[in-house]
Each structure stands twice: as C-alpha cells, then as structure tokens.
Amino acid sequence: MDRGTERDGAVTEHAASGRIPLAVVVVDREGLVSHWSSGARRLFGPAKEQAIGRAAVDLLPVSGALPEDDDVSLYGAYSAYDGLGHDLETSLDGRLYYPAAGRARLTVPERSETGSDRVDVLWWAYPLVGPGPERLLVLGADVGRLQQEAQEEDTGYERVAPAFALHTDFPGAEELAGRLPEILPSMSVEESARIVGQILELGYPVLEFSQNDRVPVTPDWGVPRRVERRARRERAARSAAQGLPLPREYTDEAEDLEYVAVRERLEFLNEVSGRIGTSLDLSRTIVEVSKAVVPRFTDVAGTYLREQVVAGEGFPEGVPDTTTMWHRVALEHTDEPGRWEDVVPVGEAMPFPAHTPFFQCMTTGDPVLVPRISEQMGHAIASQFEKRDIRPLITGRSMLVVPLKARDVVLGFMILLRHPERVEFNDMDRVTGAELAARAGLVLDNARMYTYQESVAETLQDSMLPHIPPRMAGCDIATRYLPGTLLGRVGGDWFDSVKLPGARTALVVGDVMGHGLNSAAMMGQLRTAVQTMAALDLPPAQLLRNLDDLAQRLGDTYLATCLYAVYDPIAGELDIANAGHIPPVLVRAVNGRSELLDLPTGAPIGVGGVPFEAVRVRVQPGDRIVMCTDGLVEVRGEDIGVGLATLCESAAHPAASMDDACDTIIRALAVTFSEAGCGGRKDDVALLMARLNGIEPEDVAEWRLGLDPAEVGRARAVVREQLHGWGLSRLTDSAELLVSELVTNAVRHSHSRPVELRLVRGETLLCEVDDDDHELPTLLHAGPDDETGRGLRVVSVLARAWGTSRTSAGKAVWFELTLPRR
Structure with missing residues (x-):
C-alpha cells in the first residue's frame, strides 16, 4: 500500500490501491456455484472440484454481520453497507440478487493446517442481468491480511468497512476494468462485456480505512511470473534430490494454472500490442x-x-x-x-x-x-x-x-x-x-x-499545384514537388509561373509554415492571390506587400515565406523580392559558376508592418535560376549552410536537360544528408528551375500608333511586312485580321497615350496591344443586329491563346499563333 509521496520533507496523502488476493465466485440462477477461482480456494477452503455445482450458501456462509466481541471497537458490525441490499446469505437463499457488500468472521476448517481457521472476510456481490445462466458475481478478500499490514505500517486507521465506489475515479481503475474479464469464467465476448458493464455501472469495490479515505481494491492475480515459477521448480527439484518433502508453494501450482494461462494470454496480447x-x-x-x-x-x-x-x-x-x-x-x-x-x-x-x-x-x-x-x-x-x-x-x-x-x-x-x-x-x-x-x-x-x-490533403495539394508548361516566352522551366517522409508529410510548399505583358514571366516559390490539410488549403489561397495580383502586373515588392496584408486579414495562422521574381527576356533582367525565403541560386552560362543571390531577406508573409525591397539582376542568355523551399536544403540537426553549399555546387553541374538538372540537385542533397547521418529529408520540397534564354532583338518588333482610325490600316501593313521578313507569310492573313480587331478597340478606347503594338517571335508568334484604358474588354455574345461585340470572339476562335491583363499605365490585350512547321 502506498500512503503518499514524500517531497521536500512533506508527505502528500492520496488514495492508494489496496492490493490483496481476491476470491472470485460466480453463482447461477439455481444458486449453484458455476465458477470457483483458486483465490476462492485459498480463502474459503474447498477445492474447485468440490465447489462447482454445490449450493453457494453452503460454501459462502457469509451473513454480513460480526458478533459483538472484543474486536467490536476495532471492526464494528455491518449487516449491509449504506443500504445497498440484503446480506449475502439471504440474497443467495432467497434467489433475490441485490448489489450488496458485507463483512464476516468465518471458521474455515479446511484452513486449519495454516495455524488459524478464523478468517475475516470482506465481500461484494454484484447482480448479473441477462440471458446467460450467471446471476451473481461474488468477490471476497481476506481483510485481516490488509488490517495486519495497516498495523505494521502504523497507519492509525481505526476501522475497515466495505463499500461500492459509484462512479469514483481512482488509481488503477482502468487496470481493473481491463482485467475483470480475465478473472471471469470462460464465456462469450458478449457475456463477458455484459457482466463487466454491469459491474462498472454499480461501482468498483473499495475498502474504507477511515471516515475520509476510500482505497480501491484491485486484484492481486497471484500468478508468479515465469522467472518466479522457474525458481520455484528449481527449489522443488533440490528438495526432491535431498529426500525432503516438497515445499507447499509447489503443491499449489496446480491451482494457479488458470491464472498462469490468463497471464500468458495477457503477455501475448501485450506483446502483440507492442508489435x-x-x-x-x-x-x-x-x-x-x-x-x-x-x-x-x-x-x-x-x-x-x-x-x-x-x-x-x-x-x-x-x-x-x-x-x-x-x-x-x-x-x-x-x-x-x-x-x-x-x-x-x-x-x-x-x-x-x-x-x-x-x-x-x-x-x-x-x-x-x-x-x-x-x-x-x-x-x-x-x-x-x-x-x-x-x-x-x-x-x-x-x-x-x-x-x-x-x-x-x-x-x-x-x-x-x-x-x-x-x-x-x-x-x-x-x-x-x-x-x-x-x-x-x-x-x-x-x-x-x-x-x-x-x-485528401494530397489530392487538395495536387489540384492546387500548377501544371507549368516547359516553355514560356524566353525561358525553359522544370519543376519538382516531393512530399515529406514523416507524419503530416503534405505541406504548404508551392511553385508557380505566370505570363505577364511584354513577354515577361513571373516565377514564384512559397512555403506555408506547418503541414497537413490546413497548410495545403492555405497554400491554395495564397497561390491564387499571387496569381491574381501578378495578373495586375504589380512590381514584386508591391505584390509581397499586398500579399502580406491579405494574410493578416485571413487570420493569425497565415504565415508563409515567398520568393517572387519577374523575368524580362527582352531587357535581360530579373526583378526579385524576398519575404523570409531562402535566396535563389543563379548559375552563369558564361563560366558555369553558381552563386546565392544577395537579397534583402524581408519578413515572412503574415508578420505585417515590414517593408519589402526588390533587387534587379542582369542576366545573360543561358543563365539558370534555381528557386526552392527549405525542405530541400535544411535537415534538423544540420547547419543549413551545408545544404545551401551543396545546392550551389549541384546546380552548377552540367546536365543533359532541365529535368536531369533538377534530379541531380535532389540526389546530391539526399546523399549529403545521408552521409551526415541526418536520417534523410523529412519535409516537403518545391523546386523550380528556369533557364533564361532571352529573346534576341531581331525577334522583337514594336510600333507606336496614334489615336486615329487610319492607324488600323498602318498596323496591318507593318505586320504583313514584318511577318514576310521573318519568313512567316503563312500567318499573314490571320495575324492581320486579329491585329486589326485589337488595334481598332485600342484606338477607340484609349484616352491620350499612343497605342503600342509588339510582335515577338519565339516558340509561338506573340502579339500585344497596349493602351491607357484600364477597363478590361470582355467576351460578349453579339446578336444578328448588333454592330459591335464580335471582335474578341473572332480572336478567341482564330488564336492559339489570348488574354488580357492590367498594366501600370492601362491594359494589354494579347494573342498567340502557332508557328508553321519548317
């Protein structure tokens, strides 16, 4: 028994489990014993073979009352406790089963060889209701043993009384609930669950040491562990070799067989649970x-x-x-x-x-x-x-x-x-x-x-990750997304590319902090916001500023890092802004050297109140930019500088293709962390690599047109001449018609600034028309009598792709035509 825990000289009293052997007896509807445990044999005397099938009142002469003797002041007298029912003997004899608890001083002749045939028994009777034959579960305990232990420890407890602890939490409750089925007779799962459920509804048996302390009784299974049984057999063997009688402890092993079986099965279940x-x-x-x-x-x-x-x-x-x-x-x-x-x-x-x-x-x-x-x-x-x-x-x-x-x-x-x-x-x-x-x-x-x-999270994330075309205007792009390798491996990493006016391309990599479904959902919201603001042609620093404001409005949990770059293939420039993200790597084509770009770090998106700054970097045709999330270069327990150094080195390694270059980087980082004993990558990874091919000046043609309807004819003429010079005469008719529609709309809606017309020859023929009107045109349904509304429908039918976007000065309308095969 544990009465308390000493800390710093003070003793804290708390309820302790009284571990004493329990006798378990089950009585059927006829009042006959159907189960008699070895604990019952030790407490009451008769063996299992003698008890099964006999009337319970003959084996359990428990009246629940103590005689008025010299021990009354110590023990007290209780026929039933707290009015929980009749005494056990009356209940058994009258076939009226009540929840009851009591205490009795018994004379058990079968126990006389132990030196004392007087037993002080504390018992609890649980009625069992249901279709099965079992009608009463009786638990009995030798309270004299517990009283002796209490006196030896000088606890000062004045009396011991039985009780039911109705709905009382105490240490060992879960253990008792889990083990009660093991001490019941072999029966179906339904019967066992039914009995245990009724017992738990009535309450656990307790011992009451005083008016204030109630101590739960938990079963002491009385089954020696294998080591103890082995030692007992060895002692028995030595006694037999010396011609001595077998120790009594060895003769009791037969009665413990059922407990041995229960313990072995419990050990098996515990072993399985661990595996x-x-x-x-x-x-x-x-x-x-x-x-x-x-x-x-x-x-x-x-x-x-x-x-x-x-x-x-x-x-x-x-x-x-x-x-x-x-x-x-x-x-x-x-x-x-x-x-x-x-x-x-x-x-x-x-x-x-x-x-x-x-x-x-x-x-x-x-x-x-x-x-x-x-x-x-x-x-x-x-x-x-x-x-x-x-x-x-x-x-x-x-x-x-x-x-x-x-x-x-x-x-x-x-x-x-x-x-x-x-x-x-x-x-x-x-x-x-x-x-x-x-x-x-x-x-x-x-x-x-x-x-x-x-x-669900992977599906959500896959649906939100873009399918980036391998070629954009003036650049080739390759991407990789790798989920993490531990719990919650789906995260908020993403990449994206957005087509911008002027044949420019926006490159984005971001990382929402955290993992799982929420992070994937946040990633989708932020990525959509970036696409929307990129379509407005906002400068990188302003875009991150707006994204930060949006994240704060969405909630306190929206925190993310982001790297946003705009590539202008005509000017040969990268305009980059950073929001707490790891810097990109730029690989120079002229000498194959790689470097981490020195950018203002900035604060993560969602922090608020922090300015963002953009940096403009000159690039040459063939240069490559590598943008990734920290899951690629950072492993817990390892300096991130090691990962960044490996990233720079592997990015500079020559490769047959962009996809091969991405795979080379991922393999190099995996080998580095594996050799360092870091256990490999555990976070998800987003990787975007772009080869900045640029656009040669001879592949770009630009004109400024006045706000005069006559300029529409001039636009058709210059386009016809330019396409003939590029050897694209087969596109002349379609290009002239589409340019005529766009320039007509631009001249009609522009306010003061001249209309700009641009042709770009690349993987496709790109045509852009810019004006200073901020209202974006929409595709309308024109009726038979309408004089307008057909221009964009013609564009949508004949063009390979088309679109509109806002610019700082107004808007841009563009279309693409597929180049003829050579």
Missing part, C-alpha cells in the same frame, strides 16, 4: 497485424478489408451484405512457401455468401469459432474460389474468424487457422482473438483515418 501500430502506414500496419499472431497463436492468418478501407476512402457505412467486396490484403502462414499464395493470392477481392462463417462474423461483429472444418463446410467454402481447390488447405483445421471493428463498424476480419495436429481453438481463444482483433481494429482505423486524411 502493431508502429506507424500510420496502412499497408505496413496490415502486415504487422498478420505477422503478430503467426505462429504463436495460429498457423495461418488471412486479413480481409472492405473496399472503402483499402481505397483510402471515407468511413464505410452500413452493414455489409452479400455484395460487399472484401480485399485479401495480407496472408501469413507456417506452411511451405507458395502453398497458400498460389491458391489465395493477396490482392484478390471477393464477396461472401450468407451461409459462410465469414458473412456471419462481418454482419454480427462477433467472433465465429469452428472447432474443426468438416468436409461439408470445406466444400461450401471452396465453392467461392473459381478453378482453385482450397479444400486440402482448410479441411480438418480449427478456424476462428474475428472481426476488425472500429466505432462499431466492421472494417474487415481475420481468418485464423490451426494445423489439424494442433489443439483446437476454444472459448478462451475466442476471447483472446476478440481482444486481439479489437486492438488491431483500432490500430487499422487510426492508419485508415490517417491515410484518408493524407489522401
């Missing part, structure tokens, strides 16, 4: 569950899961029926390799008819025990397997089918088979298998939920 659920990976968890029971508990274990669980979908609804598809996801056995795999391969899906024990298990949610599979049953089961005869594998074996449940829904089931020469499954195995399946079901459900949430 399963080591990760939240559904596939790995399935294999762990199957391997945990073979060969110790069974020789063959096949695991089946519902279709929705395997697919990583939501929680399966409804009771399974004969159309429900069950996927065989794991198979473990002790037979020769290939014997089972050829007949019942993993991955197969099949329904089960109503007459099979499998259907019974999955519809009732209860274990199904088949002591031996008969030839008739083997034939019925084998009929489900087309062109494969499984009868030689299953006939004559003992089978136990246990459900894998979570939240009262059957996720799947396990088929457990034992070799014919092995002992059959029994009721205790059914209870053990049910407990095993319950634990496995919870683990599988955790893995299923994690897989489902991860799938």
Whole structure:
C-alpha cells in the first residue's frame, strides 16, 4: 500500500490501491456455484472440484454481520453497507440478487493446517442481468491480511468497512476494468462485456480505512511470473534430490494454472500490442497485424478489408451484405512457401455468401469459432474460389474468424487457422482473438483515418499545384514537388509561373509554415492571390506587400515565406523580392559558376508592418535560376549552410536537360544528408528551375500608333511586312485580321497615350496591344443586329491563346499563333 509521496520533507496523502488476493465466485440462477477461482480456494477452503455445482450458501456462509466481541471497537458490525441490499446469505437463499457488500468472521476448517481457521472476510456481490445462466458475481478478500499490514505500517486507521465506489475515479481503475474479464469464467465476448458493464455501472469495490479515505481494491492475480515459477521448480527439484518433502508453494501450482494461462494470454496480447501500430502506414500496419499472431497463436492468418478501407476512402457505412467486396490484403502462414499464395493470392477481392462463417462474423461483429472444418463446410467454402481447390488447405483445421471493428463498424476480419495436429481453438481463444482483433481494429482505423486524411490533403495539394508548361516566352522551366517522409508529410510548399505583358514571366516559390490539410488549403489561397495580383502586373515588392496584408486579414495562422521574381527576356533582367525565403541560386552560362543571390531577406508573409525591397539582376542568355523551399536544403540537426553549399555546387553541374538538372540537385542533397547521418529529408520540397534564354532583338518588333482610325490600316501593313521578313507569310492573313480587331478597340478606347503594338517571335508568334484604358474588354455574345461585340470572339476562335491583363499605365490585350512547321 502506498500512503503518499514524500517531497521536500512533506508527505502528500492520496488514495492508494489496496492490493490483496481476491476470491472470485460466480453463482447461477439455481444458486449453484458455476465458477470457483483458486483465490476462492485459498480463502474459503474447498477445492474447485468440490465447489462447482454445490449450493453457494453452503460454501459462502457469509451473513454480513460480526458478533459483538472484543474486536467490536476495532471492526464494528455491518449487516449491509449504506443500504445497498440484503446480506449475502439471504440474497443467495432467497434467489433475490441485490448489489450488496458485507463483512464476516468465518471458521474455515479446511484452513486449519495454516495455524488459524478464523478468517475475516470482506465481500461484494454484484447482480448479473441477462440471458446467460450467471446471476451473481461474488468477490471476497481476506481483510485481516490488509488490517495486519495497516498495523505494521502504523497507519492509525481505526476501522475497515466495505463499500461500492459509484462512479469514483481512482488509481488503477482502468487496470481493473481491463482485467475483470480475465478473472471471469470462460464465456462469450458478449457475456463477458455484459457482466463487466454491469459491474462498472454499480461501482468498483473499495475498502474504507477511515471516515475520509476510500482505497480501491484491485486484484492481486497471484500468478508468479515465469522467472518466479522457474525458481520455484528449481527449489522443488533440490528438495526432491535431498529426500525432503516438497515445499507447499509447489503443491499449489496446480491451482494457479488458470491464472498462469490468463497471464500468458495477457503477455501475448501485450506483446502483440507492442508489435502493431508502429506507424500510420496502412499497408505496413496490415502486415504487422498478420505477422503478430503467426505462429504463436495460429498457423495461418488471412486479413480481409472492405473496399472503402483499402481505397483510402471515407468511413464505410452500413452493414455489409452479400455484395460487399472484401480485399485479401495480407496472408501469413507456417506452411511451405507458395502453398497458400498460389491458391489465395493477396490482392484478390471477393464477396461472401450468407451461409459462410465469414458473412456471419462481418454482419454480427462477433467472433465465429469452428472447432474443426468438416468436409461439408470445406466444400461450401471452396465453392467461392473459381478453378482453385482450397479444400486440402482448410479441411480438418480449427478456424476462428474475428472481426476488425472500429466505432462499431466492421472494417474487415481475420481468418485464423490451426494445423489439424494442433489443439483446437476454444472459448478462451475466442476471447483472446476478440481482444486481439479489437486492438488491431483500432490500430487499422487510426492508419485508415490517417491515410484518408493524407489522401485528401494530397489530392487538395495536387489540384492546387500548377501544371507549368516547359516553355514560356524566353525561358525553359522544370519543376519538382516531393512530399515529406514523416507524419503530416503534405505541406504548404508551392511553385508557380505566370505570363505577364511584354513577354515577361513571373516565377514564384512559397512555403506555408506547418503541414497537413490546413497548410495545403492555405497554400491554395495564397497561390491564387499571387496569381491574381501578378495578373495586375504589380512590381514584386508591391505584390509581397499586398500579399502580406491579405494574410493578416485571413487570420493569425497565415504565415508563409515567398520568393517572387519577374523575368524580362527582352531587357535581360530579373526583378526579385524576398519575404523570409531562402535566396535563389543563379548559375552563369558564361563560366558555369553558381552563386546565392544577395537579397534583402524581408519578413515572412503574415508578420505585417515590414517593408519589402526588390533587387534587379542582369542576366545573360543561358543563365539558370534555381528557386526552392527549405525542405530541400535544411535537415534538423544540420547547419543549413551545408545544404545551401551543396545546392550551389549541384546546380552548377552540367546536365543533359532541365529535368536531369533538377534530379541531380535532389540526389546530391539526399546523399549529403545521408552521409551526415541526418536520417534523410523529412519535409516537403518545391523546386523550380528556369533557364533564361532571352529573346534576341531581331525577334522583337514594336510600333507606336496614334489615336486615329487610319492607324488600323498602318498596323496591318507593318505586320504583313514584318511577318514576310521573318519568313512567316503563312500567318499573314490571320495575324492581320486579329491585329486589326485589337488595334481598332485600342484606338477607340484609349484616352491620350499612343497605342503600342509588339510582335515577338519565339516558340509561338506573340502579339500585344497596349493602351491607357484600364477597363478590361470582355467576351460578349453579339446578336444578328448588333454592330459591335464580335471582335474578341473572332480572336478567341482564330488564336492559339489570348488574354488580357492590367498594366501600370492601362491594359494589354494579347494573342498567340502557332508557328508553321519548317
């Protein structure tokens, strides 16, 4: 007994568990003993064989009252405690079962060899209600032993009284609730659960040492551990060798066999619990569950899961029926390799008819025990397997089918088979298998939920990550996204590219802080905002400023780093702004050297109140820029400088293509961290590389047009002449028509600034028309009598692509035509 914990000289009193051996007796509806534990033999005397089937009143002469003797002042007298019912003897004899507790001084002749036949018994009687034969559960304890311990410790307790602790929390409550089924007689899972549920509803047994302290009684199982049993056998062997009588402790081992069996099964379940659920990976968890029971508990274990669980979908609804598809996801056995795999391969899906024990298990949610599979049953089961005869594998074996449940829904089931020469499954195995399946079901459900949430997050993130074309105006682009390798591996990393007026391209890489579904959703919102503001042609610093304001309005949890660059292939310039992100690497084409660009770091998006500054960098055709998130270069426990140095070195390595260059960088970083013993990358990674090819001056033609309708004809003429000079005469008719429509609209809506017309020859023929009107044109439906509204519809039909965007001075309308094959 633990009365308190000393800290700094002070003793803190708290309730302690009184661990004393418990006698467990079950009485049936006829008043006869149906279960008699070895603890009952030690307390009351009769052996199990003598007690089973006898009237309980003959074996439990407990009136619940103590005589008025010299010990009254110490013990007191109680016929029933707190009005919880009649005394036990009356309850037994009258077949009226009440929740009761009492105390009695007994004379047990069978215990006279111990030196004392007087026993001070404290007992509790729990009525059992239900269809089963059990009607009363009696727990008894030798309170004299506890009283002796209390006196030896000089606790000063004045009296000991029984009681029920209704809905009282105390240390050891979960242990008692979990172990009560183990000390009940072998019975079905439903019966065991029913009895335990009733006991817990009535309350736990307690001992009351004083008016204020109530100490819960938890079972002392009285089963020596294997080491203790081994030592006891050795002492018995030495006594036999010396011709001495066997120690009494060894003669009691037969009575402890049931407890030994219970402890061994408990050790097995604890061992299995430790081996399963080591990760939240559904596939790995399935294999762990199957391997945990073979060969110790069974020789063959096949695991089946519902279709929705395997697919990583939501929680399966409804009771399974004969159309429900069950996927065989794991198979473990002790037979020769290939014997089972050829007949019942993993991955197969099949329904089960109503007459099979499998259907019974999955519809009732209860274990199904088949002591031996008969030839008739083997034939019925084998009929489900087309062109494969499984009868030689299953006939004559003992089978136990246990459900894998979570939240009262059957996720799947396990088929457990034992070799014919092995002992059959029994009721205790059914209870053990049910407990095993319950634990496995919870683990599988955790893995299923994690897989489902991860799938949702990945789907969300994949839908939000852009599909960037490999070629933009004046640059080639390659990207990589790698999810993390630990829990919550889906994160908020993203990359993007946006087409801007003037043949420019915006390059973006960002990283929302955190992982999981929320981060992926935040990433989608911020990426959409960046695209929208980029379409307004905002300068990089102003764009980050606006993005920071937006993040603050969205909430305090919106924190992200971002790198935003605008590449002008005509001017040969990069305009870059940074918001707390790692700097990009620029690889020079002229000498192959790489460098980290020295940029103002800036604060992360969402901090607020911090200015952002842009830097303009001159670039040459063939230069490459590498932008990534910190998951690529940073590993916990390692200096980020190591990762950045490796990034610079690997980015400068020559590669056959842009994709190869990205793969080279990722492999180099993985090798670096692996050699450093950092355990590899654990965060997600976004990587964007762009080769800045530039646009040669001879591939660009620009004109300024006055605000005169006559300028439309001049625009057609200069376009015709330029295309002829570029050798693109086959595009003349389409280009002239489209340019005529755009210039006409621009001349009509411009205010004062001349209209600018630009042709750019690259992967496509790009045409842009700029004016100083800020109202973007829209595609309209023109009726037969309308004089306007057809221009953009003509553009949308003939052009490869077209669009509009705002500029600092007004707007730009553009279209692209596919170049003819040479």
